[in-house]
Amino acid sequence: MSAADTTGLNFRQDYFGDPAAWAALVSLLDDTFGIDIDPLRALGGPDPTSMPFGWLTDEGVLVANLSAFAMPFILNGRLINAAGLQSGAVRPPWRGRGLYRDLTRKTLAWCEAQGFEAVILYTDKPALYENYGFRSLPLSKYVGAAPVAIGAVGSRILQPRDANDLFLIQSLLAKRKPVSETLAVTGSPAMFLINTQLDPDVRLSYLEEHKAAIAWKMPAVGHFVLVDVVAAEIPSLAAILAGLGIEATIAETLFRPDRLGWSNEAVPYEGRTRLMVRGLEDIGLDHPAMLSPMADF
Numbered sequence: 001m002s003a004a005d006t007t008g009l010n011f012r013q014d015y016f017g018d019p020a021a022w023a024a025l026v027s028l029l030d031d032t033f034g035i036d037i038d039p040l041r042a043l044g045g046p047d048p049t050s051m052p053f054g055w056l057t058d059e060g061v062l063v064a065n066l067s068a069f070a071m072p073f074i075l076n077g078r079l080i081n082a083a084g085l086q087s088g089a090v091r092p093p094w095r096g097r098g099l100y101r102d103l104t105r106k107t108l109a110w111c112e113a114q115g116f117e118a119v120i121l122y123t124d125k126p127a128l129y130e131n132y133g134f135r136s137l138p139l140s141k142y143v144g145a146a147p148v149a150i151g152a153v154g155s156r157i158l159q160p161r162d163a164n165d166l167f168l169i170q171s172l173l174a175k176r177k178p179v180s181e182t183l184a185v186t187g188s189p190a191m192f193l194i195n196t197q198l199d200p201d202v203r204l205s206y207l208e209e210h211k212a213a214i215a216w217k218m219p220a221v222g223h224f225v226l227v228d229v230v231a232a233e234i235p236s237l238a239a240i241l242a243g244l245g246i247e248a249t250i251a252e253t254l255f256r257p258d259r260l261g262w263s264n265e266a267v268p269y270e271g272r273t274r275l276m277v278r279g280l281e282d283i284g285l286d287h288p289a290m291l292s293p294m295a296d297f
């Protein structure tokens, strides 16, 4: 396999401390995916475990990037010491020169040297990663009749850009219980916080009684979608609906609802992207499940 053509480019890694290089990544991701990650600076900053790998021009334009970060998660009740890969992109004029292959190899070598037992990523191009031993995990959401709300009404909207609310969300994230035993992140605060800014339909509410942040949406009248729960103890779905003061007929959870006192039918989740895993060769999901989109990266 031929080496990448890196003529006129400079390799850098671990560059988030340099504001100009961070701005170059913000620009690359905005130009490539139309996603603005700059609000992260006001939301506690990027994940401190991030390790970006990039090729830049002499003028400081980031033309190719791939980043790794620590993303421990629970799989079938076991804590997996995993890395996540994100922000993979090459600017169009520099595509087809092997730059992404070069960055993928460098990033995976770094993950191996760090001792991560698995690497996970989301992609709409699974073929890019199959040669490196990544395989797709089938994802499922849960859908069924909404339970009868049980408990007192009492919630308020959380605004992550408000300093007090940000502090509250960060402290809940720091001691959160994984939302499911089957598949869930254990922390990933930076992902949660930036995802509050990326989907305008997701509302974030605080249930005082349960000290729980609830990410949820209501795509149609009577149709409640629970996206994530951040709390030291996960309240039941009946208590969440009561706290939010919502009357729903259909409920849906974007994770396995094994802690919610409510379980219904698993339905294949057809997202735009696939979740892929490298490592953990003999392990599959014990039950249908998905990672909450609030952990999406």
Ligand SMILES: CC(C)(COP(=O)(O)OP(=O)(O)OC[C@H]1O[C@@H](n2cnc3c(N)ncnc32)[C@H](O)[C@@H]1OP(=O)(O)O)[C@@H](O)C(=O)NCCC(=O)NCCS
Pocket: 032, 088, 089, 090, 091, 094, 095, 096, 097, 098, 099, 100, 101, 102, 122, 123, 124, 125, 127, 128, 131
């Ligand atoms: C996909 C992308 C990163 C490839 O970058 P690139 O520098 O042109 O890729 P390379 O030249 O290093 O090629 C790497 C390999 O990917 C393959 N490849 C390139 N584009 C591909 C695509 N769209 N789908 C599947 N495979 C692709 C190449 O054939 C090559 O395979 P090989 O290693 O077996 O020879 C780039 O086209 C891009 O930024 N696209 C938009 C953003 C995106 O999709 N990012 C990945 C998100 S997970």
